[in-house]
Amino acid sequence: MATETMTAQAVDQKGLKSFLDKVRPEKKPKESKRSRKEEKERFKKRLSTLTPAEQKYLKRKQAIEAVWPIARGLLVFGLCFVIIYPLLYMVTTAFRPRSEMNDPTIIWLSKSFTLSNVKDVIKAMSFWKTLGNTLFINIGCSIIQVITCALTGYGFGRFKFKGKNILFAVVIMMILMPPQIILIPQYMFFRYFNPLGIWHLITHNYINLINNPLTMYMPALTANGIKAGLFIFLFRQAFRGLPKELEDAAYLDGCSPFKTFVSVMIPNAGSTFLTVFLLSVVWYWNDYYVSTSFFTDNSTIALQLKNLDASLTRIIFNNGNVKVNARELIVWLEAGCLISITPILIMYIFLQKYFTEGIARSGLTGM
């Protein structure tokens, strides 16, 4: 039985193929050739019937259409080069033996290839430990912040309540206010932490939160972390742009507002979530301002990279006993850059497709 159907299928396919061959119009290239020629003649004919002004317009349009792609290609290439140049330089230098930095004949590719710079830098930055710490503090915070900002943005975008405008003005102020203004009060808050204002009354003591990851986690948990104002704004725009019927249908089906948010709104704002997630991770990853303010001795990737030359001197150059000149030092610095941005660069490559879409859909345009 089985073989029979198989052959039947094969015959069927064969028949289909010959049928298609018969039905298919003549081959394409020939046709396009002819039609282009025809088109040219037709164009000339059409031109002669037009007024001089119209003729000029069409001719100019043709010329521009021929030249523009080339000009555009050059432009795009040039601008991309400006951005990629330092990165390319970083990659080639990171694997270059230090002695070859003094060789004037080497611009791009070095004569030999070494991993020792990268190994040195991994040791100097205590990279794996630092990475773990960064993932725990910065990335953990950034993920939590996405969720809390989404909740807040949904509240602002979809509900009407008293005082909403004033509260939203506070969000705008969060975007506008330089973080330095509130640094000291925040520091005092964490240094002499006084839960609910009664802890001090009971114990006559304060809790010292300096050097505690809570200084990063508490703001993130309450949607007040790094650039939180901007994220709330983005989410509010995105949720406002979704059709009202979506929500009403969910309510009619007996969903509570929170369940509506989770099962109807979140799936529809997926690309905004990705965009905010990417931005949040990147800003937390690159941050060295907040991560130093409330810590006396913190170790994140960005901080380690900032202090890389000091730790290189201490650990790799044996407290300055090994003499390295500034040109040679670049080799290690670029290697440090390379290993520091590789994790987010990989993430970016996977997410960049959704990145523009997210901003486009966030309804920024419909403000």
Added chain:
Amino acid sequence: MKKLNMSYEKKKGLYGYGFIGIWFIGALMFFIIPVIQSFWYSFHDVTPDVGQLIKKWVGIENFRRAFTVDPDFRVNLTSVLGDTAWQTPIILIFSLFVAIIINQEFKGRTFARAVFFLPVIIATGPVYAIITGNLSTSGTADAEQFSSMFSANMVDELLEFVGIYGFNDKLTELLSTMTSDILNLVWKCGIQIIVFLAALQGIPASAKEAANIEGATAWEFFWKITLPYVSPMILVNLVYTIIDTFVATDNKVMTQVLQIQDDWKYGLSAAMAWSYFVIVLVVVGIIFAIMNKIVYYDD
């Protein structure tokens, strides 16, 4: 029926409070109260002590000191304002230009887009400082020359090539700082390009078609169709760019404020930060008021 409706709306409103509640508690702790405190400090002489800050009312003395006594504050302030004034228009024009280009169909567009948004990933971190050659933190001024982007020499060579040789030192210097700044500006345009791209994709197809039928040139299309449709986003980008440069932790005023905080002069630093912020707010407010009249809204 009406009563029921009211209660439904009211209930929804309560849920609204529920959604923003967690943010509100945080904002109270980490934003609103600190802002008020910092404002309060700026009128005081503040010295740190166990468990609190000892505050002595000095009125506007701190502000007076910031503007008249401190040698650097006014210089830094004008330099930041000046930089922002000439950089912002260039950033806006450049990012609109790039957005228009990468909105067109061509081979390798996805790649080009990915490259243009790359600065968003890199430009905020210390990596940027290293790859653009600002190694001054390590005191290796020698390396600075070497690793910085090809800008300075290129300008010199170009001038020599054109035949302007040793024409005017000042002019050459001005040109080379400007080009190197412009190259750096490319790195500041990531977000702006994305926002403009989103706006460009929002231009309705009917407008494009109408313009085509009427025989509009690309030039006319830009001025009569693209610009009006994009104008709300020009406003957004304008404000964003200004805020971004003003708030950046590495700008001169902010660095000075932090330095003074390290010297325990909290009152003075608060006064500086606040006067800076008020100036920024006024600038943004004026721009917003003016632009809002020009901007075209498609309603």
